[in-house]
Amino acid sequence: MVDVSQHELVPEHTVLDEEVLEDVLSEYDIDRTDLPKIKRTDPALPDEAEIGDVIKIVRNSRTTDQAVVYRLVVD
Secondary structure, three states: OOOOHHHHOOOOOEOOHHHHHHHHHHHHHHOHHHHEEEEOOOOOOOOOOOOOOOOEEEOOOOOOOOOEEEEEEEE
C-alpha cells in the first residue's frame, strides 16, 4: 500500500503543541473553531493527529518562500 503522506507533492503536516497553538490563536485573535477544517480521514494527516488537534501545514509558495496554514481536525 502507498503512504500518501510521504509523497513529494504533499506538504509537511505537523500537530501543534498546545502552547504554540495558544500563541497562534492570540496572534490572529481567533478561537480554535474559527480555523478551517480538515477531516481525520485525510490521508496526509500524521498518524498521531486526533479530532480537536490543530495541524500546521507548510507549503511551498511562488510568491513567498513558504506559506503556513492551520487546520482543525474534525470527524
